Amino acid sequence: MPSEHEQTLKRYNRIAPFYDVMEGVVEGLFFSRLRKTIWAQVQGSDILEVGVGTGKNFAYYPQQATMTGIDFSPVMLQQAKIKKQKRNVQVDLQQMDVESLYYADNSFDTVIGTFLFCSVPRPKRGLQELYRVCKPGGQVLLLEHVLSSQPTMASMMNFLNPAVKAMMGANINRQTVKNVQSCAFQKVLLDPASGHIIKLIKAIK
Numbered sequence: 226m227p228s229e230h231e232q233t234l235k236r237y238n239r240i241a242p243f244y245d246v247m248e249g250v251v252e253g254l255f256f257s258r259l260r261k262t263i264w265a266q267v268q269g270s271d272i273l274e275v276g277v278g279t280g281k282n283f284a285y286y287p288q289q290a291t292m293t294g295i296d297f298s299p300v301m302l303q304q305a306k307i308k309k310q311k312r313n314v315q316v317d318l319q320q321m322d323v324e325s326l327y328y329a330d331n332s333f334d335t336v337i338g339t340f341l342f343c344s345v346p347r348p349k350r351g352l353q354e355l356y357r358v359c360k361p362g363g364q365v366l367l368l369e370h371v372l373s374s375q376p377t378m379a380s381m382m383n384f385l386n387p388a389v390k391a392m393m394g395a396n397i398n399r400q401t402v403k404n405v406q407s408c409a410f411q412k413v414l415l416d417p418a419s420g421h422i423i424k425l426i427k428a429i430k
């Protein structure tokens with residue numbers, strides 16, 4: 226039986242060519258506003274975007290920073306490379322697993338990820354890697370959907386999770402805020418734009 230890692234990778238490789246279209250409506254209605262809010266908080270000159278996907282965040286990249294983007298799906302990355310070329314985006318794109326980053330400790334001022342930790346097979350391991358490569362005093366910024374804090378909604382999300390995961394490769398019942406809090410960050414803050422499912426998380430190392 227394929228590992229969770231292999232299954233997730235296969236799903237993203239499969240949906241990559243349709244990903245932007247599949248997400249089009251929610252992107253326009255909700256996500257683009259949230260992306261703008263989180264990217265406005267990026268600081269420093271060395272920025273790492275983890276789980277870059279098809280490059281949906283390129284529009285929000287700061288002009289003066291050195292940008293690096295990683296993703297473990299070669300087909301998602303291929304879509305990002307097409308977008309990079311079309312829009313002349315300055316970013317070094319690399320195929321890499323967030324659970325095992327090739328970068329040295331304390332390399333980046335900001336590490337940012339959007340809608341990533343719903344699908345990372347071992348999320349705590351990935352978050353520890355984000356902590357490791359972030360500079361002391363630097364920040365990890367995350368925009369994530371998590372298990373609702375409302376009990377009825379949470380039960381429904383737990384029930385539906387296997388089906389959603391099989392179709393989309395993403396879990397809808399992750400406890401990402403708790404997982405970030407379990408890392409060694411000095412502070413973990415939630416942006417007021419957060420709701421009971423969507424969270425904008427800022428963690429300071």
Ligand SMILES: C[S@@+](CC[C@H](N)C(=O)[O-])C[C@H]1O[C@@H](n2cnc3c(N)ncnc32)[C@H](O)[C@@H]1O
Pocket residue numbers: 233237275276277278279280281282295296297298301321322323324338339340341344345346351395
């Ligand atoms: C839901 S998509 C989000 C893509 C993009 N961040 C966005 O906001 O549209 C999740 C992305 O995370 C990537 N991913 C999942 N697990 C990963 C891992 N362990 N290492 C690197 N990338 C991973 C997938 O390949 C996919 O591109």
